[in-house]
């Protein structure tokens with residue numbers, strides 16, 4: 001269940017299911033039944049439940065759930081936004097099966113209820129909520145009772161994860177068939193609470209016609225692309241990653257990255273740094289090797305060894321023409337490249353140069369790993385603010401640059417120039433600490449060195465990084481991540 005469907009794609013799934021012989025009414029009965037089941041987990045017979053229905057099919061799900069909950073002994077009060085006569089199609093049919101009163105919403109409905117079911121608006125949200133809808137949402141949020149949202153919290157756009165106006169703050173959300181990007185992207189993820197997915201009779205087969213391009217970043221997306229050492233392998237067959245480092249006093253970032261690349265499975269990892277900095281690096285490194293690169297020509301000499309098949313530039317390198325020139329040297333040739341931090345910012349004023357260099361060599365993987373600040377500097381603030389969602393911003397950047405873009409944050413998005421995208425949920429807020437981005441860049445270059453394809457290398461690295469952080473939680477610092485990786489990798493190797 002890794003596919004994420006936009007609201008439009010979900011509508012297509014519904015239509016294909018109906019064409020395939022499952023009626024809309026059957027889908028709605030199944031959806032409302034699933035809502036009732038979740039509601040029953042949160043309440044006991046005799047408990048009071050308020051069900052708030054909207055004027056469309058989301059409201060229809062609410063009517064079905066209300067009927068099932070009465071059958072299960074809950075005391076249900078149901079409010080409808082709009083008139084009963086205004087209901088159409090399946091929603092009108094299921095409203096006809098509801099034998100209880102249909103009230104107009106009043107705040108007293110929420111007094112002492114064990115649960116509020118929010119069936120006001122789902123996929124059909126067409127504009128920001130205002131008027132009566134907005135005041136109901138305000139009252140629900142004010143009441144502080146547990147809320148079960150149907151499909152999405154009302155007011156939230158399931159495709160983008162954004163709300164243009166008032167939005168319900170749910171304790172739990174139940175959606176149908178597949179999750180939507182808005183369940184994972186912020187602020188949607190925080191507004192949904194716990195998300196569950198109900199099968200409602202739509203067959204998997206419809207995905208073959210829809211061909212979704214967005215996915216949850218889970219091992220099922222990239223597990224088969226990972227590289228594991230072979231019994232007859234040797235260190236060179238696991239790849240040689242090169243991390244380009246700078247001055248000794250800024251050697252922490254490249255060292256974090258290099259250690260992570262080694263842990264990720266690269267057979268060899270070398271840091272290339274200026275001669276004067278080498279003793280500082282050497283005093284803090286053991287398995288990671290060192291090479292001298294005082295300038296772009298020096299880096300060219302190091303890279304003459306074609307076994308160095310993946311290169312990371314950025315962490316601790318400094319912003320400026322010198323770094324841009326190093327990137328240019330690294331981008332000559334077919335090896336895989338990760339550009340992070342200072343390497344991205346060094347192209348702030350000449351992004352087109354970077355994109356042209358990336359385009360010059362087809363079929364070679366380039367991964368860019370900006371956080372939102374670096375993203376705005378490289379791709380322009382408007383790419384972030386004018387895109388409908390973070391997912392679309394990352395996609396637009398990947399298309400513009402020809403690179404795989406990892407747009408970091410608590411809802412990291414990995415997007416490829418081909419339109420594929422993964423939204424990450426395996427993470428920990430304790431990752432918000434200095435140096436964790438350097439570790440992520442190191443894991444990616446370690447995966448690339450082993451020959452993992454760019455999109456899968458980036459997506460798997462983001463997941464491994466997040467899973468390692470989640471294992472430690474409070475007290476995590478970036479230096480811990482390396483030691484946490486073997487446990488995560490062992491789980492992946494065992495197929496967990």
Ligand SMILES: NC(=O)C1=CN([C@@H]2O[C@H](COP(=O)(O)OP(=O)(O)OC[C@H]3O[C@@H](n4cnc5c(N)ncnc54)[C@H](OP(=O)(O)O)[C@@H]3O)[C@@H](O)[C@H]2O)[C@@H](O)CC1
Nearest residue numbers: 014027028055056057058121122123124125126127128151
């Ligand atoms: N067969 C299926 O497809 C299945 C669908 N299912 C369920 O259906 C849901 C989608 O249903 P839907 O398409 O009817 O849309 P829905 O979210 O109920 O809202 C539309 C109504 O709201 C109105 N409206 C919109 N914005 C508004 C605003 N800001 N302020 C005020 N009004 C506003 C809009 O009016 P209009 O824009 O036309 O003026 C229209 O009347 C989906 O989320 C899932 O729960 C399941 O049962 C499984 C089978």
Ligand SMILES: Nc1ncnc2c1ncn2[C@@H]1O[C@H](COP(=O)(O)OP(=O)(O)O)[C@@H](O)[C@H]1O
Nearest residue numbers: 371408409410428429431432434435436437438
């Ligand atoms: N609140 C958060 N929840 C989950 N992950 C986070 C959060 N904040 C930051 N991260 C992750 O931590 C890392 C920070 O990277 P970055 O900003 O480049 O830091 P640094 O430059 O200090 O290494 C990224 O992988 C990012 O996705």
Ligand SMILES: [K+]
Nearest residue numbers: 121150152154
């Ligand atoms: K809803």
